[in-house]
Amino acid sequence: MAVREIKNNIFHVGSIDWDRRLFDQLIPLPHGTSYNSYLIKGSEKTALIDTVYPPKLEEFIAGLKKSNINRLDYIVINHSEQDHSGSLPAILEMYPEAQVLTNSKCKELLIDHLHIDEERISLVNDSTEISLGDKTLKFMISPWVHWPDTMFTYIPEDKIIFTCDFMGSHFATSDLYVKHEGVIYEAAKRYYAEIMMPFKQQVKKYTEQLKNMDIEIIAPSHGPLYDKPKFIIDAYSDWASDDIKGEVIIPYVSMYKSTDKMVKYLADKLMEKGVKVTPFNLTETDLGELAISLVDATTIVFGASMVLAAPHPAVIYAASIINALRPKAKFISSIGSYGWAVQLGEKMDEQIKALMPAVKAEKLSSVFVKGLPTDDTYIKLDNLAEEIFNKHKAAM
Ligand code: FEO
Numbered sequence: 001m002a003v004r005e006i007k008n009n010i011f012h013v014g015s016i017d018w019d020r021r022l023f024d025q026l027i028p029l030p031h032g033t034s035y036n037s038y039l040i041k042g043s044e045k046t047a048l049i050d051t052v053y054p055p056k057l058e059e060f061i062a063g064l065k066k067s068n069i070n071r072l073d074y075i076v077i078n079h080s081e082q083d084h085s086g087s088l089p090a091i092l093e094m095y096p097e098a099q100v101l102t103n104s105k106c107k108e109l110l111i112d113h114l115h116i117d118e119e120r121i122s123l124v125n126d127s128t129e130i131s132l133g134d135k136t137l138k139f140m141i142s143p144w145v146h147w148p149d150t151m152f153t154y155i156p157e158d159k160i161i162f163t164c165d166f167m168g169s170h171f172a173t174s175d176l177y178v179k180h181e182g183v184i185y186e187a188a189k190r191y192y193a194e195i196m197m198p199f200k201q202q203v204k205k206y207t208e209q210l211k212n213m214d215i216e217i218i219a220p221s222h223g224p225l226y227d228k229p230k231f232i233i234d235a236y237s238d239w240a241s242d243d244i245k246g247e248v249i250i251p252y253v254s255m256y257k258s259t260d261k262m263v264k265y266l267a268d269k270l271m272e273k274g275v276k277v278t279p280f281n282l283t284e285t286d287l288g289e290l291a292i293s294l295v296d297a298t299t300i301v302f303g304a305s306m307v308l309a310a311p312h313p314a315v316i317y318a319a320s321i322i323n324a325l326r327p328k329a330k331f332i333s334s335i336g337s338y339g340w341a342v343q344l345g346e347k348m349d350e351q352i353k354a355l356m357p358a359v360k361a362e363k364l365s366s367v368f369v370k371g372l373p374t375d376d377t378y379i380k381l382d383n384l385a386e387e388i389f390n391k392h393k394a395a396m
Contacts, residue, residue, distance in 0.1 A: 001063035009041040015056035032172030042132020047074040051087035078164035080109035106149035159216040169223030193291035245296040252303025258337035269385035294327035306338035332361040
């Protein structure tokens with residue numbers, strides 16, 4: 001494993017996962033990921049910040065051996081999810097003198113999930129300062145980005161902050177720092193949508209705090225580091241803002257093309273009005289693409305066929321994921337075509353309302369038809385496009 005010096009005896013000793021394609025058995029990883037761990041060699045003491053995903057333990061240990069450290073005094077755990085803490089038991093065994101530094105919530109979770117000996121853990125808080133000699137570790141307890149245990153670690157002498165998941169990206173690259181901002185912007189936005197978006201208020205608060213600190217490098221635990229912190233701070237400020245972008249997304253599924261015709265017609269009508277719209281065929285789309293679009297979506301229009309006497313399960317699944325991600329959408333609608341049952345409209349409205357209690361969106365008109373869309377269906381879709389356009393205009 002490559003060991004790379006970031007600056008002044010601060011090293012990246014993490015692991016790049018080029019091949020991983022699924023996270024939490026849910027989140028697609030089109031570009032792999034990395035588990036960044038950092039070794040800090042102070043003039044008197046040495047500290048490790050976070051560890052790596054357990055399948056990468058062997059290469060992680062090889063990297064630590066290459067780093068020529070005789071002893072490890074501290075292991076800072078910024079977050080107990082096991083892609084960062086999972087190798088901790090093995091590292092504690094390797095370095096019996098090392099003490100874990102973390103906050104009280106993270107301590108509780110480390111004991112629950114990894115059975116870490118309580119005696120090996122020392123608690124830190126916002127006012128704790130740990131001297132490594134010529135470097136100081138300071139801590140910002142920052143819960144809910146994205147677990148209740150999350151915190152950041154700051155070294156004022158080097159103006160570097162280790163933010164764990166916050167501001168990270170699932171992106172495997174040999175670049176230590178962000179080189180191509182456009183590429184990492186998309187990866188970081190996908191990561192924000194999937195991991196951070198449900199916690200917008202905390203994201204806003206911590207982004208504002210970072211904006212006001214003296215920081216030269218932001219070092220997250222996934223993806224490349226930011227040596228121009230403004231790039232990711234500005235992106236996070238925008239994504240978490242309450243600004244209305246006026247975009248429409250249409251997650252849909254169509255069995256015999258009738259719903260598909262309705263979706264494409266509505267999308268065309270919105271485009272003609274200058275409204276940005278993206279249909280997502282739920283049988284084809286990458287869940288991450290849908291998540292990214294939710295960051296800026298003002299209106300969500302669900303499109304569904306009917307399976308037996310209920311809306312297609314793909315739409316039900318999408319609604320439950322969207323609810324979990326808590327997007328800032330202001331308006332919601334549904335459209336679709338059914339075969340022989342007659343209650344698709346009623347069932348869709350009922351189920352979407354029940355599945356999305358966290359999305360506080362105003363319900364707009366719905367459009368449903370039995371079989372192929374008719375002239376009347378298209379008139380109703382014209383009206384829906386007009387309604388969306390006017391609602392956006394009034395809200396912006
Ligand atoms: Fe990358 Fe929440 O772990």
